[in-house]
Amino acid sequence: MTKILIIDDEKSIRNTLREILEYEKYEVMDAPDGIEGLEIMQSNKFDLVFCDIKMPRMDGIEVLEKIEQLYDVPVVMISGHGNIETAVEAIKKGAYDYISKPLDLNRLLICVRNAIDKSYLINETKVLKNKVSRKYDMIGESKALNQIKEMIEKVAPTDARVLITGENGTGKELVARWIHEKSKRACNPFIEVNCAAIPSELIESELFGHEKGSFTSAIKQRKGNFEQADGGTLFLDEIGDMSLSAQSKVLRALQENKISRIGGDKDISVNVRIIAATNKNLLEEVGRNNFREDLYHRLSVILIKVPSLSERKDDIPLLIDHFLNEICQHQGKPLLVFEPKAIEEMKKYSWTGNIRELHNVVERLAILCDKTVSLDDVQKFAQPFKRI
Numbered sequence: 001m002t003k004i005l006i007i008d009d010e011k012s013i014r015n016t017l018r019e020i021l022e023y024e025k026y027e028v029m030d031a032p033d034g035i036e037g038l039e040i041m042q043s044n045k046f047d048l049v050f051c052d053i054k055m056p057r058m059d060g061i062e063v064l065e066k067i068e069q070l071y072d073v074p075v076v077m078i079s080g081h082g083n084i085e086t087a088v089e090a091i092k093k094g095a096y097d098y099i100s101k102p103l104d105l106n107r108l109l110i111c112v113r114n115a116i117d118k119s120y121l122i123n124e125t126k127v128l129k130n131k132v133s134r135k136y137d138m139i140g141e142s143k144a145l146n147q148i149k150e151m152i153e154k155v156a157p158t159d160a161r162v163l164i165t166g167e168n169g170t171g172k173e174l175v176a177r178w179i180h181e182k183s184k185r186a187c188n189p190f191i192e193v194n195c196a197a198i199p200s201e202l203i204e205s206e207l208f209g210h211e212k213g214s215f216t217s218a219i220k221q222r223k224g225n226f227e228q229a230d231g232g233t234l235f236l237d238e239i240g241d242m243s244l245s246a247q248s249k250v251l252r253a254l255q256e257n258k259i260s261r262i263g264g265d266k267d268i269s270v271n272v273r274i275i276a277a278t279n280k281n282l283l284e285e286v287g288r289n290n291f292r293e294d295l296y297h298r299l300s301v302i303l304i305k306v307p308s309l310s311e312r313k314d315d316i317p318l319l320i321d322h323f324l325n326e327i328c329q330h331q332g333k334p335l336l337v338f339e340p341k342a343i344e345e346m347k348k349y350s351w352t353g354n355i356r357e358l359h360n361v362v363e364r365l366a367i368l369c370d371k372t373v374s375l376d377d378v379q380k381f382a383q384p385f386k387r388i
């Protein structure tokens with residue numbers, strides 16, 4: 001049930017608000033002053049707080065500041081001494097809304113519904129963020145992975161461009177996302193572009209956008225990835241597969257921080273951090289004239305090589321445990337247990353597909369096995385993976 005706290009030194013106001021809100025099926029608690037109200041909040045979780053401004057012992061604005069510091073809950077200020085200056089001050093301090101006495105019933109109920117909707121959205125956003133964070137966890141304590149984590153801590157707070165290299169399935173996207181999450185751009189977009197998945201004739205439109213009528217299927221104006229990522233991070237995955245034509249335009253965007261849409265005649269300023277990734281040796285591609293040397297040097301301010309799973313085999317037990325928890329929860333199955341010999345057997349395999357391949361095998365075992373995963377199960381179901 002939705003829970004609301006009323007903090008007001010006038011008993012008649014508290015009683016009136018309580019009657020109205022309880023009639024609307026809300027659970028209500030009240031306090032005669034700010035100090036008692038804050039004490040109640042220490043042991044109760046509320047979806048909304050009403051707080052008077054003029055009160056003994058502690059002023060309502062001071063109570064608002066304390067709540068803003070300690071809790072994520074909308075606060076609606078109420079006062080019989082209200083004026084525009086007080087309302088503006090309350091809103092600046094973080095109040096959700098401001099209502100003057102005598103209270104208008106319709107205004108009050110609309111305010112309550114909107115504030116509670118905001119409270120639910122805040123909680124839902126937190127849950128979703130936690131889910132996303134768990135999805136992109138970097139699991140492992142090996143020396144190779146710890147070196148990556150240390151590099152991320154140093155690089156993330158800057159705006160330096162980063163080139164991430166490594167085999168398919170090693171987790172290059174994870175590294176890119178963690179750089180973004182730990183940067184000052186974390187609240188802004190993270191836009192991912194898989195350069196290998198977009199046909200060469202469409203990559204420029206994808207990156208830079210186009211104006212209506214600029215080509216046959218351009219039925220409306222479209223913002224490209226650079227504009228979508230403005231203020232945030234643009235992750236160019238598999239950049240080694242980008243066409244030379246698109247490379248030249250990306251180079252200009254990096255040099256001038258400006259782009260122009262296809263069919264457009266004006267420059268558009270963009271503020272984007274570029275993180276690129278590839279499984280190719282770009283210096284070899286430069287030698288073959290498949291990749292621009294000047295673009296390579298623009299992108300590779302910071303180089304991060306993500307180790308293959310064979311270089312961090314000590315992380316396999318931790319990865320198995322993480323994947324198993326995730327998969328069993330998603331599949332609605334009881335959590336399985338890997339026998340020690342089964343884990344040791346998994347460590348002997350050559351994981352050519354790296355972490356992605358390990359995840360697939362753990363998922364297969366989670367589906368086909370009951371309660372425990374034995375050595376025999378691994379030997380039977382983890383094929384055709386061969387031991388080193």
